[in-house]
Amino acid sequence: MDSLPKGIKGIIGPSILSADLSKLTDESRRLLDAGADYLHLDVMDGHFVPNLTIGHPVIKCLRKNIPKVYFDAHMMVAKPEQWIEEMAGAGVNQYTFHIESTTKESMPEIIRKIKEADMKVGLGIKPKTDISVVEEYINDIDVVLIMTVEPGFGGQKFMGDMMEKIRWLRKTYPQLLHIEVDGGVSTKTIDDCAQAGANMIVSGSALIDSKQPDKDIEQMRNLIDENLKSKKLHLQITNNEHCSH
Template identity: 60%
Template sequence: MSVKAKIGPSILNADLSNLAAESQKLLDNGADYLHLDVMDGTFVPNLTFGHPMVKSLRNKIKTAFFETHMMVQKPEQWIEPMADAGVNLYTFHIEPVEDVDKVSRLVQEAGMKVGLAIKPGTKVEDLEKFVSIADVVLVMTVEPGFGGQSFMADMMPKVEWLRANYPNLDIEVDGGVGPKTIECCAKAGANMIVSGTAVVGAIDQAEVIREMRDVVQRYTK
């Protein structure tokens, strides 16, 4: 296996009125990348922010790696604006998309890496046919839409299956991940860890990030 352990805090439950400072604090505390949750109120029953907010954040934070987790019904609609906003990794859900290959190509042509996400109810086999075009696959460990939910350990067989079949693939987990659930994710084979509440709400963010990275590193060696 030659994948790197990376911790990407989700800023969903941070103080969004103070997004740049909250994001910079996470980076200063050791975050490897920022996970920006974009929700359109249709694909999921919640609404967050779009490319204008991401672009404003990019103006303040020049070099960090930005992932947008696109919980939207029409991911093809936001490719150009998100590329223009300075997004590095454009992760979209395959469920509402008719032609995943085509949308992935458009993401690449716009200069971003491709992330493909599945909801808890989606079989890993549905993702398998697109793995070759993906830079990252995201296995959701909660129903998308809200931060602060409980981790679904029953999603781990999907991660195990992906790791067994794709030793060098970047496999991300998202939802309810923190110090209590990290071992389970790392053991299954996840190497990109999204963590919202557990990191953002921590008294010592640096310690929580370090602790989770250490656990993942033990399994990625």
């Protein structure tokens, strides 16, 4: 899959943060063969978060080896505007940056540049950030990413109290197709995400370390789809241009 579905449905994206980065292609293929829908690529600059991971040169190499998979670059960086062209050139499909990493005055230009680079716009918020900050951008973005851990490190404990943000988003903005959740998500916590209305699921160490990632991915996706169906959200299609480009 090199694009997001037009309807609301469960999609599972392993985070490569916990993977053996010296075997990134092999690890990615292993999880894709197990049924993963996309790859969540954690980019950290050591400034916005106190950790340092991969950048666009590594992603470009990964793209050469895996040409037709949806790449979601989670930009945990202090200057998100700095890397837009590089990430687009590396083959990124979705550029997800944090609202806390920039100023309100810079937001429109960053969103515009991401769209002009032919990438989808993801907007992430940290656990302590009020969900209402996304309201004025909701019609200009494609995905809202709800962090259920503090960004910067893998293997943290899932923050269940963040589910209220997801419930509020689903209820308030039914036109928003993709609500992504990232941090401590596993087969043990997926039900909370599903019931809240999340559909785009990032799972890191739980899938990387799993002895049966295919069954875990299937279980996660089925729980999401069952809950979306019960809410009649799986039939929802939007005609908004920003969700179909």
